[in-house]
Amino acid sequence: MPDHIEVFLRTIISFSLLLVGARIIGKQTIAQMTMFDFVAAISLGAISANIAFNTNVKVPHTIIAFSIYVAIIFLISIISLKSRKGRKLLGGDPTIVIQNGKVLEQNMKKMRYTLDYLNQQLRERDVFNIEEVLHAMVETNGTLTVQKKPQFRSVTRQDLMIAVTPEQRLPIELIMDGEVIEKNLEQNKLTIPWLESELRKRNLTQQDVVYAVLADNGNMYVDTYRDHIHSPIDKE
Incomplete structure (x- = not known):
C-alpha cells in the first residue's frame, strides 16, 4: 500500500478512535481540566498521533494501547465518582489564597502561584481592587473563585425586596x-x-x-x- 494512502487511512482510524474515547470518558476532560484530566488528554492525543503518522508502529498495537488508556481513565473516573477520597487523591483540593481579606503567601508559594497571576485572575473576574475580596480559592481545575466583601457585592432583587416572577423553564x-x-x-x-x-x-x-x-x-x-x-x- 502506498505511504500516503496508509497515512490517510490511519488518520481516519485515529480520529474515529479519539471521538469514541472522548464519548466514553465523558465531558469532564474538557470542562473540568484537573491535573489527571490534563495527563489523560495528552496521553490519548499522543497515542492518536502515533496511529495517524507513525507507520513504523502497528495499528492493532496502538489501538490496544489506546483502548487500555480509555479503560483506565474510565475506571478512575468511576472511582472518583463513588469515592470522595479517590477524588481528593486524583484531583486534589481547592487551595485558599485569600482568607478574610488577607493573602495567604504560604499557600501561594506551595502552588508556585504569583501575585501577578493572582491579580490577573482577579481582573478577569472584574475585580481590580484586591481590597474588595473576602475569600478567594484556586479550584482543582486551576480557575480562581472569588467571594467579594458584602459592601462590594452586586445588589439583588432580594436585597431590594422586589417581587420576582418564577421561571419554570429554559428558553x-x-x-x-x-x-x-x-x-x-x-x-x-x-x-x-x-x-x-x-x-x-x-x-x-x-x-x-x-x-x-x-x-x-x-x-x-x-x-x-x-x-x-x-x-x-x-x-x-
Whole structure:
C-alpha cells in the first residue's frame, strides 16, 4: 500500500478512535481540566498521533494501547465518582489564597502561584481592587473563585425586596437556521400551527426566519434573514 494512502487511512482510524474515547470518558476532560484530566488528554492525543503518522508502529498495537488508556481513565473516573477520597487523591483540593481579606503567601508559594497571576485572575473576574475580596480559592481545575466583601457585592432583587416572577423553564428554540425544531415543539406541547400563527402576527413566514426562540416569560425573539440594515457596521 502506498505511504500516503496508509497515512490517510490511519488518520481516519485515529480520529474515529479519539471521538469514541472522548464519548466514553465523558465531558469532564474538557470542562473540568484537573491535573489527571490534563495527563489523560495528552496521553490519548499522543497515542492518536502515533496511529495517524507513525507507520513504523502497528495499528492493532496502538489501538490496544489506546483502548487500555480509555479503560483506565474510565475506571478512575468511576472511582472518583463513588469515592470522595479517590477524588481528593486524583484531583486534589481547592487551595485558599485569600482568607478574610488577607493573602495567604504560604499557600501561594506551595502552588508556585504569583501575585501577578493572582491579580490577573482577579481582573478577569472584574475585580481590580484586591481590597474588595473576602475569600478567594484556586479550584482543582486551576480557575480562581472569588467571594467579594458584602459592601462590594452586586445588589439583588432580594436585597431590594422586589417581587420576582418564577421561571419554570429554559428558553425554547423553535427555529434554527431556518428549520423548525419539531422535537422542542413536541416536548413543550406546542404545535406548528401555533408557531405559524405567531409568525403571521409579525407578518412573517417560516422561510423568512433564521432563528426563533420562546423566552420563559412567553415573549418570542425572532431574527430574520433580511435585517433591513442599509449600512452594516461589520460588513466584510
